[in-house]
Amino acid sequence: xxxxxxxxxxxxxxxxxxxxxxxxxxxxxxxxxxxxxxxxxxxxxxxxxxxxxxxxxxxxxxxxxxxxxxxxxxxxxxxxxxxxxxxxxxxxxxxxxxxxxxxxxxxxxxxxxxxxxxxxxxxxxxxxxxxxxxxxxxxxxxxxxxxxxxxxxxxxxxxxxxxxxxxxxxxxxxxxxxxxxxxxxxxxxxxxxxxxxxxxxxxxxxxxxxxxxxxxxxxxxxxxxxxxxxxxxxxxxxxxxxxxxxxxxxxxxxxxxxxxxxxxxxxxxxxxxxxxxxxxxxxxxxxxxxxxxxxxxxxxxxxxxxxxxxxxxxxxxxxxxxxxxxxxxxxxxxxxxxxxxxxxxxxxxxxxxxxxxxxxxxxxxxxxxxxxxxxxxxxxxxxxxxxxxxxxxxxxxxxxxxxxxxxxxxxxxxxxxxxxxxxxxxxxxxxxxxxxx
Amino acid sequence: xxxxxxxxxxxxxxxxxxxxxxxxxxxxxxxxxxxxxxxxxxxxxxxxxxxxxxxxxxxxxxxxxxxxxxxxxxxxxxxxxxxxxxxxxxxxxxxxxxxxxxxxxxxxxxxxxxxxxxxxxxxxxxxxxxxxxxxxxxxxxxxxxxxxxxxxxxxxxxxxxxxxxxxxxxxxxxxxxxxxxxxxxxxxxxxxxxxxxxxxxxxxxxxxxxxxxxxxxxxxxxxxxxxxxxxxxxxxxxxxxxxxxxxxxxxxxxxxxxxxxxxxxxxxxxxxxxxxxxxxx
Numbered sequence: 001x002x003x004x005x006x007x008x009x010x011x012x013x014x015x016x017x018x019x020x021x022x023x024x025x026x027x028x029x030x031x032x033x034x035x036x037x038x039x040x041x042x043x044x045x046x047x048x049x050x051x052x053x054x055x056x057x058x059x060x061x062x063x064x065x066x067x068x069x070x071x072x073x074x075x076x077x078x079x080x081x082x083x084x085x086x087x088x089x090x091x092x093x094x095x096x097x098x099x100x101x102x103x104x105x106x107x108x109x110x111x112x113x114x115x116x117x118x119x120x121x122x123x124x125x126x127x128x129x130x131x132x133x134x135x136x137x138x139x140x141x142x143x144x145x146x147x148x149x150x151x152x153x154x155x156x157x158x159x160x161x162x163x164x165x166x167x168x169x170x171x172x173x174x175x176x177x178x179x180x181x182x183x184x185x186x187x188x189x190x191x192x193x194x195x196x197x198x199x200x201x202x203x204x205x206x207x208x209x210x211x212x213x214x215x216x217x218x219x220x221x222x223x224x225x226x227x228x229x230x231x232x233x234x235x236x237x238x239x240x241x242x243x244x245x246x247x248x249x250x251x252x253x254x255x256x257x258x259x260x261x262x263x264x265x266x267x268x269x270x271x272x273x274x275x276x277x278x279x280x281x282x283x284x285x286x287x288x289x290x291x292x293x294x295x296x297x298x299x300x301x302x303x304x305x306x307x308x309x310x311x312x313x314x315x316x317x318x319x320x321x322x323x324x325x326x327x328x329x330x331x332x333x334x335x336x337x338x339x340x341x342x343x344x345x346x347x348x349x350x351x352x353x354x355x356x357x358x359x360x361x362x363x364x365x366x367x368x369x370x371x372x373x374x375x376x377x378x379x380x381x382x383x384x385x386x387x388x389x390x391x392x393x394x395x396x397x398x399x400x401x402x403x404x405x406x407x408x409x410x411x412x413x414x415x416x417x418x419x420x421x422x423x424x425x426x427x428x429x430x431x432x433x434x435x436x437x
Numbered sequence: 438x439x440x441x442x443x444x445x446x447x448x449x450x451x452x453x454x455x456x457x458x459x460x461x462x463x464x465x466x467x468x469x470x471x472x473x474x475x476x477x478x479x480x481x482x483x484x485x486x487x488x489x490x491x492x493x494x495x496x497x498x499x500x501x502x503x504x505x506x507x508x509x510x511x512x513x514x515x516x517x518x519x520x521x522x523x524x525x526x527x528x529x530x531x532x533x534x535x536x537x538x539x540x541x542x543x544x545x546x547x548x549x550x551x552x553x554x555x556x557x558x559x560x561x562x563x564x565x566x567x568x569x570x571x572x573x574x575x576x577x578x579x580x581x582x583x584x585x586x587x588x589x590x591x592x593x594x595x596x597x598x599x600x601x602x603x604x605x606x607x608x609x610x611x612x613x614x615x616x617x618x619x620x621x622x623x624x625x626x627x628x629x630x631x632x633x634x635x636x637x638x639x640x641x642x643x644x645x646x647x648x649x650x651x652x653x654x655x656x657x658x659x660x661x662x663x664x665x666x667x668x669x670x671x672x673x674x675x676x677x678x679x680x681x682x683x684x685x686x687x688x689x690x691x692x693x694x695x696x697x698x699x700x701x702x703x704x705x706x707x708x709x710x711x712x713x714x715x716x717x718x
Contacts, residue, residue: 053543054653057552098653200694228693231657233648234685236446237692240439256554260649267563268575286553290649294563 043091044081044358046348047111047120047141049132050341054099055231055255058284059124059147062338065329067092070345073315081352088358090349093117097128104128108135117141118358119351121344122163124337125280126152126203133163142364144347145388147303147340149173151210152202154385162360164367164381166347166391167340170210172417173301173395177277178218179414180299180397181249183429184275188218195242195273197252197262200227207253207279223247230255235262239269247271253279256287263294263434275299275435284335285408288400295400295408297432302398302412304339304376307424313373314346322375333409343374394418400434401427442572447686449575452582453647455681456640457658458665459589459674460633466672467609467629469528470520473535475662476655477542478634482508482641483650484550487557497557497642498584504638512634516627524626539655546652557645581643585681588639592632593674605629609672664700668707670714679715 048067051060071092074080080087093115097104104127111117112135122132122145129148136143137159145153145165153165168176178188186192194215198204204227215222225241239262242250250273254262259281266273282288282300291298306323317325322342326334347370352358355366368389371380381389397414411427457479464472472478485504490497515538523531564576596602607615608625616622644650644658661684669680684700691699707714 053547053552053651055651057651057653058554061552226692226694229697232693232697234446234450234688234696235693236443236689237694240442257649257651257654260554260556264562265575268565268577269573270565286551290554290556290558292556292558 042086042088044083044088044119044352045115045117046090046092046345047108047115047117048092048094048344049097049104049107049111049120049122049128050094051099051104051124051128052094052096054097055257056097056099056125056127058256058287058335059128059337060096061284061286061335062326062330063094063341065326066338066341066345067094069315069325069342070349074349081349082356083352084357084359090352092345099127101127101131105131105135108132109139112136112139112141118360119144119348119363121146121348122153123147123340123344126156126206127201129153129165130156130202133157133160133165136162140360142351142360142367144344144351144367146344146347147337149203149206150385150388150390152206154388154390155206156202158387160386160388162364164389164391166343166376166379166381167393168301168303168395169385169390169392170206171214172392173207173279174210174214175417176301176395176397176414177251177279177299179416180277180399180429181251181275183397183414184249184299184435186220186249186275188220191219191221192248192274193221193223193245194249194251195223195245195247196225197238197250197254197259197278198227199230199254199258201230203253203280211251221245228258230258232258233261235265238262239265239271242266242273243269243271247273249273249275249277251277254281256281256290260290263291267294273435274431282400283337283410285333288408291434294433296402297430297435298400299435300398300400300410302336302396302410302424303393304336305396305412305424306334307412307426308339308377308394309420309423310375310377311373312342312346312375314349317375319375339376343376343379346374347372347379394421396421396424399427399429399432401430401432439571443689444686445572445574446578447689448682449578449582449685450688451682451685452578452585453640453643453681454661454665454684455678456585456588456636456643458662458669458681459592459677460636460640461659461662462666462669462672462674462677463592463629463633463636465666467605468516468520468524468626470524470535471528471532472630472633473532473659474539474542474655475633475637476657476659477539477546478508478512478637478655479641479644479658480546480650480652480655481542482638483557483645484546484555484641485638486642487555487645490557497559497646498580501639501642504642505635508634508638509631513627513631515634516630517623520630521623521626539659543652543655550652552651552653554649554651555645556649557642559646562646577646581647584639584643586678588636589674589678592636596674601628664704666714667704668714670717673714673716676714676716 050063075089095107122129126148143163151170198208223245225238277299288295308319311318323334351367355363398410403409412424415421486497486500489500561576565573665680669676687699688696
């Protein structure tokens with residue numbers, strides 16, 4: 001008993017010491033601009049739910065760095081934002097969704113109710129964006145939705161009073177993937193057999209329903225073994241359907257474990273394909289590293305790259321300089337989602353600048369009227385789907401190839417949908433380990 | 438032919454399910470502890486195997502020569518130094534301690550290994566053996582099944598035939614009687630946890646070859662282990678094997694589309710109809 005008491009006392013002492021040290025250090029709660037004299041008017045709070053851990057963590061990479069850049073710029077260089085007659089600093093409060101939809105909803109609710117944020121960002125895949133957007137509606141907090149396909153977010157609810165969105169639609173991503181199949185020699189009317197691999201979540205269903213219709217209309221043969229729950233261990237029936245049909249192309253969108261498991265089981269069963277286009281799971285080096293040499297030749301969409309021609313309307317930085325700054329600070333290529341993280345906070349800041357107030361209704365009004373340049377291209381919420389006001393963003397086609405340094409790189413090989421991205425095209429289609437029938 | 442292929446795939450998948458559950462069922466049966474950190478132990482085993490295999494340039498299977506003794510000793514230390522102490526107060530605080538451990542371990546792995554997807558790439562992970570026309574067995578699945586079966590057989594023989602194994606079983610059957618006969622209960626519990634961790638090391642090695650994993654993947658494998666324990670019966674090693682096979686077959690028969698649903702319905706049915714599981718006394 002004495003030992004237990006001693007251990008407990010030691011633990012308490014450690015806890016006390018840690019608390020004391022944290023207090024001395026100022027802690028994480030201090031705004032990034034706290035080195036300067038803080039403007040008198042208080043702080044504008046922006047909520048941000050990020051998949052920092054879990055299966056979607058690749059999408060959440062770079063969030064902290066981006067938050068620091070925007071906070072530094074607004075609080076230190078601009079000296080705050082003029083709202084309600086005073087200069088106010090911004091504070092971005094980030095919570096981890098753990099890649100879980102329920103946690104994302106809980107964290108969004110916490111931001112809206114406990115932290116009383118003035119605006120919330122819904123970002124990084126429909127798994128995170130949809131629950132955050134739902135909480136924004138419930139709690140009547142202005143919400144900037146971004147970097148999740150428009151369709152599942154629009155269809156998730158019939159009420160979008162407090163939400164706008166910016167990303168590509170499934171119609172657009174279908175066209176981007178079609179351009180990649182064409183590059184691989186399977187254009188529309190080729191009669192190529194395309195095997196579909198979609199999970200039965202909101203994202204997978206939105207893609208699936210559009211792809212099935214459009215593929216048939218474009219003269220492709222659809223091999224659809226049905227959708228499945230994420231984190232499925234065994235794909236025997238899917239693999240068998242692909243093998244029996246002798247598919248030419250595998251198309252879909254999946255989280256990394258699902259695609260990796262399916263792909264490995266396909267290879268073990270001797271199913272070979274000429275082309276693979278796969279959304280969501282093949283965007284980042286960290287996600288595809290687990291595939292080893294088999295990643296070579298896989299095709300995927302590219303929605304942002306340091307090679308894109310855009311300039312931030314807020315900070316004036318261009319994609320190349322932002323990418324270089326990220327590389328210098330983090331030692332790696334700036335991930336696509338981090339580009340969108342930057343754009344989301346650009347939009348948030350510009351909304352407050354335009355509104356000149358933190359009054360939620362007026363901020364929402366200002367967001368809806370935004371017509372700005374961002375690091376991911378121009379954003380203007382001039383389209384509507386199921387009542388959701390949205391802005392299209394650009395998308396190009398890429399392929400995983402080995403660069404001269406021997407590292408895997410998602411090389412942009414097609415920009416036919418958005419010719420202004422032609423400067424980012426640095427390679428052409430090549431057959432690889434993953435795509436040699 | 439298709440039916441045979443489905444049965445083969447189901448049995449092979451069931452092998453790794455059984456291996457995932459065997460450590461948990463031991464802790465349930467012997468220590469009467471619900472070890473909520475079992476999934477994280479499996480993932481630690483997966484990381485250890487992946488790192489060692491990559492650093493030494495050897496097949497991940499060989500890494501268990503190192504990982505099993507390490508995990509066994511860590512398990513013993515953990516039980517002796519922490520869980521045994523908490524268990525004096527009751528099994529509920531011990532359960533909460535394992536819950537806390539699972540969170541600490543998952544976060545620690547995230548800090549050390551980052552959130553990137555991991556997998557131990559072996560040359561045979563896409564190879565298969567052709568038995569007949571239209572009938573293939575994945576080489577990796579066959580190897581993983583062999584490892585699972587061997588682990589469970591060795592464990593069964595150890596518990597049945599050795600003095601230490603008999604003392605563990607005696608502690609499981611009647612704690613007081615075993616104490617009166619001179620069995621050191623705390624030591625027995627520590628050994629049981631050591632064995633559970635050692636099986637988690639082997640399961641982790643298999644997981645690292647078969648599936649992509651992350652620091653946060655432990656919860657999925659904990660759920661599978663729960664399923665095995667519920668169906669097989671708490672503390673029953675042969676039950677673990679049968680339960681693994683049932684879950685594996687359910688998964689494959691239901692296909693990717695309905696496999697998980699069927700597996701969970703089965704779990705609920707067992708809980709409702711035979712809550713003690715197939716083989717529990």
